[in-house]
Amino acid sequence: MKEYKYTINGKKYEVTIGDIEENIANVKVNGEDYKVEMEKQQEPEKKKVVVRPVAKPVAAAPAASQNSASKINTANAIKAPLPGVVTEIKVAVGDTVKSGDTVVVLEAMKMANNLDAEKDGKVTAILVQPGESVMEDTPLVIVE
Template identity: 70%
Template sequence: MKEYKYTINGTKYEVAVGDIEENIVTVTVNGEEYKVEMEKEAEPEKKKPVLGKPAAAAASTSDEPATNKAAVNKNNAVKAPLPGVITDIKVAVGDEVQVGDTIVVLEAMKMANNLQAEKAGKVTAVCVKIGESVMEDDALVVIE
């Protein structure tokens, strides 16, 4: 049993907190016992699923992105301008892209950012998958 002493607006209170059963607490204030119902803790907010998540689950079972990451020339890669989460990939290996084509959608600070090709060429590697968190300057897609 925890005991506390309070003074509120000049009035003194001696409070003893007793047994807690689920969300009901026995509290004694200045010798008088009360049953107090506590508010239940708010459940953590569940994140809304990002469109395209099922594709991410399929991609995660494949080792293809992991092998690409090791053997890729990342000098020609489009890199993440800021930390975020990949919500969509608009290109695949072998696709031809032009300057300004949207290649990846990166969610950062609750905003979707369309990342565009900085040069024309052929996509030789996709270094990320949908749902993956990336840091600033991480390679996303290689265009040669």
């Protein structure tokens, strides 16, 4: 139990704060009992963890063998310039792109970064999916 003495506008108050059950406090002011309802504190919002599967390469030609993914020439790939999360892929396999066309949007350090084609060509493979985390120099899209 806590006791306080206040003077407000020349009038004296003796306040005793008793038990607090959930959000109701038993308060006595100058010998008179009151039940004081306090606002409940908001609980902080809990963030959810989302686990996404690792993306498989998508080749332009239908591939029946397991070796097709290893035959993709990543020398012509548009690569991630820094670690981030792929938020959007703006092309599809078979699309023709010109130098400067936005191919992938990568979120890094809370900023969206447009990754553009460095040369004219045809998209032959997409190696990532939206929502996938990538590291620096990860091949994203193959343009030949």
